[in-house]
Amino acid sequence: MYSLPNSEKKNKNSIREHLARLVIDGALKQDEVLPNELALAKGFGVSRTMVRDVLRSLEEKGLIERKTNVGTRIRSIRSWNLLDTELLEWSSGILTQSRFLLSLMELRLIIEPQAACLAAIRANDIDLQLIRESFSRMWDSEVGTSKVTLNTEADIEFHKAIIKASGNLFLSQIGGAIQAALHHTIYLSNKANIDPAASLECHRRVLTSIENRNTEGAYMGMCCVLENTISDLGLQVNGVILSDFKCSANG
Amino acid sequence: MYSLPNSEKKNKNSIREHLARLVIDGALKQDEVLPNELALAKGFGVSRTMVRDVLRSLEEKGLIERKTNVGTRIRSIRSWNLLDTELLEWSSGILTQSRFLLSLMELRLIIEPQAACLAAIRANDIDLQLIRESFSRMWDSEVGTSKVTLNTEADIEFHKAIIKASGNLFLSQIGGAIQAALHHTIYLSNKANIDPAASLECHRRVLTSIENRNTEGAYMGMCCVLENTISDLGLQVNGVILSDFKCSANG
DNA sequence: TGGTGAGTATTAGTATGACAAATGAAATTG
DNA sequence: CAATTTCATTTGTCATACTAATACTCACCA
Secondary structure, eight states, rough: OSSSOTOOOOOOOHHHHHHHHHHTTTSTTTTOOOHHHHHHHHHHHHHHHHHHHHHHHHTTTEEEEEEEETTEEEEEEGGOOOTOHHHHHTTTTGGGSSSHHHHHHHHHHHHHHHHHHHHHHHHHHHHHHHHHHHHTTEEOOOTTOOOOOOOOOHHHHHHHHOOOOOOOHHHHHHHHHHHHHHHHHHHHHHHHHHHHHHHHHHHHHHHHHHHHTHHHHHHHHHHHHHHHHHHHTOOOOOSSOOOTTTTHHHH | OOOTTSSSSSOHHHHHHHHHHHTTTTTTTOOOOOOHHHHHHHHSSOOOOHHHHHHHHHHTTSSSSEEEEEEEEEOGGGOOTTTOHHHHHTTGGGGHHHHHHHHHHHHHHHHHHHHHHHHHHOOHHHHHHHHHHHHTTTTTETTTSSOOEEOOHHHHHHHHHHHHHHHHHHHHHHHHHHHHHHHHHHHHHTOOSSSSHHHHHHHHHHHHHHTTTTTTHHHHHHHHHHHHHHHHOOOOSSSSOOOTHHHHOOO
């Protein structure tokens, strides 16, 4: 458990990720204590210095807690720095758990329509170009057919660009953080995707609304995008209040 | 610059905070490089080991970036992990800058009404008690007069309790993070506070709405609370779309 | 018997010195 | 002039020793 598979090179990042995943995936449970640093160092075949460096990082992410003569203890998920980019990347496994995914989609539903709204007010030329450009890369039409497939990377870029354009320092933070999560949800959503055209249409509405400085349109369009995603994921999200005109967004 | 004032004991935390503040307050500008680790160690009168540990922490917070043969470079504010609790504590200075404060109040305006709404759905008995209890500690009436002063700590507890009651993992994250910021804004707001009674009334509406599982009331009440705060701070927040019934909340 | 306090063992924290690896810049060479 | 090699600088890693904090033990005492 406290060693790397032979296939992996034993550098700092792989050890970090290995330990982090043990925690995230639940192999190490809350309040459990790890072996002491020397034992870990031996297990991973590295120096205690490096182990300490790794633990320092995980501590900063809120995964563990260290105390003299007690050792390294796993902290509760409530202490985890869930918005940390790396942490989210490592969380792809747990993302399938519905509570986690639900929290995440709720967060998006709360943040992103407002971000789109703010973007409609504040986006500058560079922001607009970024949004436009990612939108145009968002679908690949297969030649000779009418079939359309969505480009996940461009989709992520689109959402990130809008959050960036919101001009809010804190939203940008969250934006950077949910990128990894978006990657996963979009992947799941695309897999089950029934009608990419509808989703694409919503995205377009967001784009044109931002271009026309239409705040309500941007808000509505983004709601539409997210509602599509949510229904594709088969999730039930209740309780988030969207602006009243949301209904008209969906037809 | 790279040493501690004599009054401070040279432990890890004080060095960490010292360096962090140099970055946050702008004494060290973006892309500037720090002296090498050995020089820093000499300056602070500690070992290179400790300097490295400090830098590791600041790196994790996104303040700096380290590279072999280049050194330690200050990163752009966009890379800072602004939601980090410690970072926010150290940011009290910069909070007076309006861009920062504006971003923060926007974030609250986006997050907190929704959190209150979710709390109205999901709050369990413990959550409710916590909210109730912090509300009851929120004002101190001076005996013999009708003067009422707000209790900042209880106010913070109230907001935190609601965010916790929302049951959303990510919102809790943000809640923990904006605590420090709340401390500052509430402080500013209380200083300029004209009518604590009005604010108190809004808080009460939030509480009773959550108790009665009234989602819209909770949402409205929280909007009212925040609008009070914003007007007390003399801020101009535009572009965030609140639910349509918001206006009636203040009227 | 039950608590109290000194002592012990364990574990993380700090210090030191040496070397490895990466890399930017200068010197060399075709 | 361009490509390449060498060199110097800085972070990265390692080994070892020692320090500080603290949970635990166990003898001692009321």
